[in-house]
Amino acid sequence: MNDSHLLELLQKEMIQEKFTYKKQLAHLRDKQLFQVFQQDLTEEETMLLQFLFAYMPLNDLADYNGDMFLSHIRKTLKIRDAVPWGKDIPDHLFLHFVLPYRVNNENIEDSRDFLFDQLFDRVKTLTLNDAILETNYWCHEKATYTGNDVRTVSPLTLIRTTLGRCGEQSTLAVAALRSLCIPARQCYTPRWAHCDSNHAWVEAWADGQWHFLGACEPEARLNHGWFRAPAKRAMLVNTRVPAQYAGPEEITLQHSWYTEINLLPNYAKNKTITVKIQNQDGSPSDAQVYFQLYNYSEFTTILHKRTDPRGEVSLTTGFGHIYIHATSTNGWNTAIIHPADSDEFTIVLASTEPIPGQIMEFDMDPPPVVSDTEQETITDEEIQRNNERIQEGAQIRAAYEATFVNENQSDQLAAELMLPADRVWALLKQARGNSHEIAAFLQEQTKLHSEWPLKLLESLNKKDLTDTNRPTLTDHLLGTMSLLNQHNEALFSSYILCPRIHFEMLLPFRENFQQAFTQEEQEAYRKQPQALYDRLISEFEVIEDLNHYKGSATPVGSFELKKGDRLSLHIMLSAAARSLGIPARLEPNDQRPQFWSKGSWTDALVETIDDLRDSPVQPDYSPTPKSAVGYCQFIRDTSADNQEAAYYNNFTIARWEEGLFKTLTLPFGKTDVFDQPFEVLSGHYRLTTGTRLPSGTARVRMAFFDIQPGETTEVQLIFRSKEVDIPILGVLDEAVLEANLFSPEIQIGHAVHSHGAVLVWIEPDREPSKHLLRELKELAKEFDNWGGPILLTAGEDKLTASFALDSDSSLPQRATFRKDLAYKGLDALLAPTGAASVREFPIVLAIDSQGRIRYTSSGYKLGIGRELLDVITRY
Incomplete structure (x- = not known):
């Protein structure tokens, strides 16, 4: 790497300024972090180390040591010299998409040389394009998809456990590619517009351009992931670069410590729109603008921008509805816009707060389905070889799992x-x-x-x-055995013994906190917990804009650095309290810190901080009085054939805080919401209910209400009706009804005799099929009440060593598995619909008792299980 060119890229003065700031900020961990510069470093190592520190999130300054970062740099430089394409990687790509040690919010481990040793012999004679494909085959050998919580495990943990969500699979794949000096980045659609989920995948650079691939889900060629079709309906695809990046992509956010770039033009039809925010007198407003999508029954921010001096923000986005929420010191307002309607949209801020009793009903349409006419035809030989490699990878993974x-x-x-x-x-x-x-x-x-x-x-x-x-x-x-018998077992187990506070990485912290206070202090704090919180808060500086991911720092790291985001502070407070024998938690609905005192949960008196980006304010230690708590009692709507209420499935509630509605974190999928009132802070609230149609359109209803201190407010859960269309899409003839198309044999006519039947073709190792199988399990009771058979089928080319569906007792009782040899059953049953060539899995058919096809679905979509029930329980 040419030093003068590198110095230009790094913008040496700015890097030095940021590095100096970070060094001052982390002075309490100066030895652990910066003594590494006393070693014998080359000029390049020094510059790259300063670069990493300059843009490092605050939680990494709290939790890791300088030796690890230097080791990472030295290994990366050594690998660049070892791989045949290393000299061909442009410096700016090396700096931004090879050097970074972090992909997501995973625990950082010095794993680059381990990954390189695992992969290099497999790729050293390949072209860069083929090396990317081979790396993904290796990732498939190590991991496959499962849904789990939001904490991202490290690549080494994913290898150890073999199961992870898409964000973890893509973290592994990016880390593996970077370990070979292949530029790579994790891509996210923060939320889909057409169904309730999101997705992460990988882009890798080869031969002068970026290519996409599904992490741990190999295809015969690049740019052929299963998500290609849904990505054509995306509203935003982005990635975060840990630097002030100035590449060719649209910059959606240029932050002092990182850059977010928009990759949507690589995937979907798009348009750049401008949103103007005005005050009531027509002047430009200095406002925060939140671009939101309906997803999981809330309005999720996919992008947050601040207006420029003209009061404007812009975004390149897809052709679906966007919910815009704008807020400033002069007021707030919202608008539902569609990019097809105009190039520019204007929102005038109003000064009033949310009005209780107000009702809003509207539809949110996603971008339309786009046919995939550009996809290159993959040869039968490529498909066969890819299937064989997938089989081999699953066997390797299964052999490891047997240990x-x-x-x-x-x-x-x-x-x-x-x-x-x-x-x-x-x-x-x-x-x-x-x-x-x-x-x-x-x-x-x-x-x-x-x-x-x-x-x-x-x-x-x-x-x-x-x-x-x-x-x-x-x-x-x-660290807790000496604290036994101070509280009942349930309280002790959940809020003293348990080290899990939120979604931080679990590491030791009891001994650290116990050694930080004398026995006399510990005893005093157990009698007066607020005093412990006051002491820790007085020593801590809340800094919100230096972490990409809130609450990622470990309690010990936050305690040592004495700086961090507000959530990391609250986690540290709870960990310290538990270490001293004080039951502590983050309140389940809104995450405010609490401790147990005199037989009930008491709000800890902690700071409040203005969350608006780049607008820090001094902490305010005024308490939240107990009188500020009220109760929300949900009431069932008995006036219509209503859908079952399930939190994050079809409703959420959000509290008005600092000019924005923030969703309460009730348990995902919670259905027993009518049994008793929920304790919540008083204030303005918004109830959002939604009905998702098969097209992806969401029929939304918003109801605004207030919670008064000490009072119970009744809130009726009302859902807009779902107009279920049950067309006849085709009719099976007698020959098909009497044929034995599957193994073990079964006649379709016999299967559909009384209730009809559901037939599903799956790819067991692919994420879309796993989503559908999960939905069938979650809705097993409803499918059992229907009583018809569910035939789960797969072609022999899709079955792998990890497949064990036929022994899964959590599926509906009448679900059975069969093989569809050469897809004879699929072709015969799809023929009446005119879609016999469909091969986008999962493929789903609902057939009524007369052999008529009443529902079809193919490819990735969440909510198929509920759609099936809407159909099969009505014909």
């Missing part, structure tokens, strides 16, 4: 330790590749502490079992 602790070994361990076998197996099964570590912890600690090691493990999230090690577990066990 996990199995049920017999778990039962033997439980018997040895005299623990309930079902409880032990439930934990070890979830721990997967970490099961031997969890088993060893139980073996070491159970004889000394009876069932408490088991109870500690049971208090964790499922994901914690996959990446929490014995030193961490031991710290949390031994």
